Amino acid sequence: MKKLKAINKATVKPLYAQVAENITQYIQDNSLKDGDPLPSQNELVSYFGVSEVTIRQALQRLKTEGIITRVQGKGTFVADSAIREQIAGVRSLEEKLAEQGINVHNRYVESMETIPADRIRRDLELSPGEQTFKIRRLKIVEDAVLALETRHFPREIASRFSFEDLKTIPFVSMLERHADTRVERIEFLTRADIALALEAEIMKIPLDSPLLVSFGVYYSSANRPVMAGRITYLANKIELGYQVHRKEAHPLNYITYI
Numbered sequence: 001m002k003k004l005k006a007i008n009k010a011t012v013k014p015l016y017a018q019v020a021e022n023i024t025q026y027i028q029d030n031s032l033k034d035g036d037p038l039p040s041q042n043e044l045v046s047y048f049g050v051s052e053v054t055i056r057q058a059l060q061r062l063k064t065e066g067i068i069t070r071v072q073g074k075g076t077f078v079a080d081s082a083i084r085e086q087i088a089g090v091r092s093l094e095e096k097l098a099e100q101g102i103n104v105h106n107r108y109v110e111s112m113e114t115i116p117a118d119r120i121r122r123d124l125e126l127s128p129g130e131q132t133f134k135i136r137r138l139k140i141v142e143d144a145v146l147a148l149e150t151r152h153f154p155r156e157i158a159s160r161f162s163f164e165d166l167k168t169i170p171f172v173s174m175l176e177r178h179a180d181t182r183v184e185r186i187e188f189l190t191r192a193d194i195a196l197a198l199e200a201e202i203m204k205i206p207l208d209s210p211l212l213v214s215f216g217v218y219y220s221s222a223n224r225p226v227m228a229g230r231i232t233y234l235a236n237k238i239e240l241g242y243q244v245h246r247k248e249a250h251p252l253n254y255i256t257y258i
Contacts, residue, residue: 002029004039007048013125015050016057021223022048023058024067027078028221038068038076061223092170093139093147093231102141106149108167109136109202113155120152123217123228133158135166138202139231145203146237151229157181171227175218181226185219192235199232210235 004026007018023038032038039047044055059076062068069079094104116124116132124132132152139147151171158166160181165174175181195209212235218227 002026004047007050012127015048015054016061017125017223019044019048019050019055019058020061023062024222027067032078034078036078038078040075092172094170095173097141104146105140106168106170107138107140109138109148111135111163111166116152120228124152124154124225126154131155133166134229136202137167141237145205145234147231147233148199148203149229149231151227153227154225157226172218175226180222180224181220183218183226184221185223187217187219189215193232203232203234205234212238 005022007015007022009015011018023044026032027038041052041055041059044058045052048055059068059070063070063079067079068076070076097104112134113131114134115129116126116134120132121128121130126132133155134150134152137149138145139149157175160178161174172183175183191213193211193213195203195205195207195211197207199205199211200207200209212233213230214233215230216228217225220226
């Protein structure tokens, strides 16, 4: 059986995030199945040389993501696969709207290598001064602007894809081409806003137009962030809906084009 990998205490990446990634990789490397036991909390503290608090944070993250389950008095186990299937149900905006008969295509605006803002740097778990590949695209429906998409990729990940792919292909679909970049989980934060000068210019809308802004961080199965950024919708063009069921581990969401 392959061993857990060591963590690097010299990097800026949080220790709990490294521990969570290494446990996920350990499960994959050893092809562990539902219900298989994992090292105890005390064993993890001893192995990684970190505090109990750090291990608890890592295990809580994995439990929330449906990767592990913890049973009082018995230990930590690989979670039931039904939960992971719900996490893996990730589709692009283009796929979701295609189900409604709506064709969305991407129109390239600009791209660059840049030092990202602190929020993006933290989301992608990058070191200070590390660059990202930043790209902006418009989402177009019937020659009308639906949204402005601004995404950041770690440079190593962006380099795996051609410039034409980055310009036109839905990013979730593009990332599926490699097993270690396939999106398994997305963390969203959505808020209302108004159009500022740059958005108004690119989207060709009046200043102060109402917008709906959705920030997203996209994670691989190893809990590695592979993309982060936002998509800015025209508020009068789209609705975001949510269905929450008592017996489901995660809420479902849907998008409706108005």
